[in-house]
C-alpha cells in the first residue's frame with residue numbers, strides 16, 4: 001500500500017489545481033449580453049462547454065504528472081461559451097455594431 005502514500009497528496013494537488021484554474025477563468029466572465037449568430041437567441045448567461053474528458057485528465061495526472069498538467073490547462077483554456085438555445089459556440093457580444101445588426105435581422109425574420 002506504499003504506492004497510495006504519494007497518490008493521495010497527488011490527487012489533492014490535482015483537485016486544488018483544477019478547481020483553482022476553473023475559478024480563475026470563470027471569474028473573468030464578462031456578463032455582457034451575447035447574441036447567437038446561429039439561432040438569434042440573446043443571453044447574458046452562456047453555458048460553457050469544456051473540451052476533452054475528465055477521465056483522461058485523471059489518468060494522465062496519475063500516469064504522468066506533466067502531461068496531466070498540460071491537458072488540464074488545455075481543457076480550461078479551450079472552454080467555449082455555447083448558446084443555451086441551440087448549443088452552438090457562435091455567441092458574439094450583442095452590444096456591438098455587428099451584434100446589433102444581427103439582432104435586428106433576427107427580429108425582422110421572426111415578425
Ligand SMILES: [Zn+2]
Nearest residue numbers: 036039083086
Ligand atoms: Zn443559438
